[in-house]
Amino acid sequence: MPSHILIAHDLRDTADMALCRATQLAKQFNAKLTILHVLDPSKSSQEHEQARQSLDTSLTKYAPAGTQLLIRTSSKPSETVLQEVSELGCDLLVLGGHHQRHDFFSGTSLDRIARNCPVPLLLVARNDFRPYERALAAIDFSLCACSALGQAYRLLPETAELHALHVFEPTKGTPKQVEAQLATQKALIAQLIKDESLNYPENGPTLSHSIEQGGIMRCLQARLKSNRTELLVLGSHGRSALSQALLGSLAQHFLHKAPCDIYVVR
Structure with missing residues (x-):
C-alpha cells in the first residue's frame, strides 16, 4: 500500500484535517509524506508570504518529521497537482473536502483531479484521525x-x-x-x-x-x-x-x- 503520499494543501481548515489523516496513514504504512501548495500568481507577494507561514505552521503542528513541503506557482492548480503526482511517483493523493466554494482551489479543480488522477484519491471530510474502522x-x-x-x-x-x-x-x-x-x-x-x-x-x-x-x-x-x-x-x-x-x-x-x-x- 502507499509508499509515498501527496497531500495538496490549500490552506482551508479541511486541508489540515486531510494532513492529519495523511499523517496517520503515513505512520501506518511507514510511507513518505509530501505536502504540496500551489500559489495563486494573481495574489500579492505579501499574501504569498502569509501562505508560506501558514503552511509552515501546519507542517510543524501536524506532519511527521521528514515531511517534504513543495510550493509551486500556477494559475491551474489541478494540473499542477496531477503533474506532481506523476513526477514524484506518489501512489496516494489526499485532499480536504470541499463543502464551500473556494476562490482558487475550486470544486471544478476537484472534479478535474478526480477524473484524471492516476492513483487513488482520498478526500477527507471527517475530523477524526484514528485508523478507519x-x-x-x-x-x-x-x-x-x-x-x-x-x-x-x-x-x-x-x-x-x-x-x-x-x-x-x-x-x-x-x-x-x-x-x-x-x-x-x-x-x-x-x-x-x-x-x-x-x-x-x-x-x-x-x-x-x-x-x-x-x-x-x-x-x-x-x-x-x-x-x-x-x-x-x-x-x-x-x-x-x-x-x-x-x-x-x-x-x-x-x-x-x-x-x-x-x-x-x-
Missing part, C-alpha cells in the same frame, strides 16, 4: 469496482470492517421474474467476492457483502447512515450501469457533499 465499497461487476475493493482492503487495518454493497435495479417483469433476477445477482456477487478475496493478503479487515434492491443513491446513503460509515469506496472508471453512474452525478454528489471520507480508485 468501518468502510463501505460500492461493488458491481466492473474491473474498476473490483480494483477499488481490493485497494480498500489493503488500505484498512486488520481491525476494520469492509462491507461491499451491490445495488440491484431489476428490469421490468413479474414479481417472480424479479425474484429470480435477484437470486442470480446474489449468487454472482457472492462468487465475485470469493474470487476477488483469493488475491487479498491473508491478514486484513473483515470483509462482508450484501445486495440491495432500489436506486443507487438512496441505497448508498441509507447504508452510510445506518452503519456510521467512515470511508466510502468508489471505483471511478467502468462500463457497467453502476460505474457509469459513479462517473456522473453520483461521484459529484459524494465528492462535493461528502458524508464521510471518500476513497476513489481508477
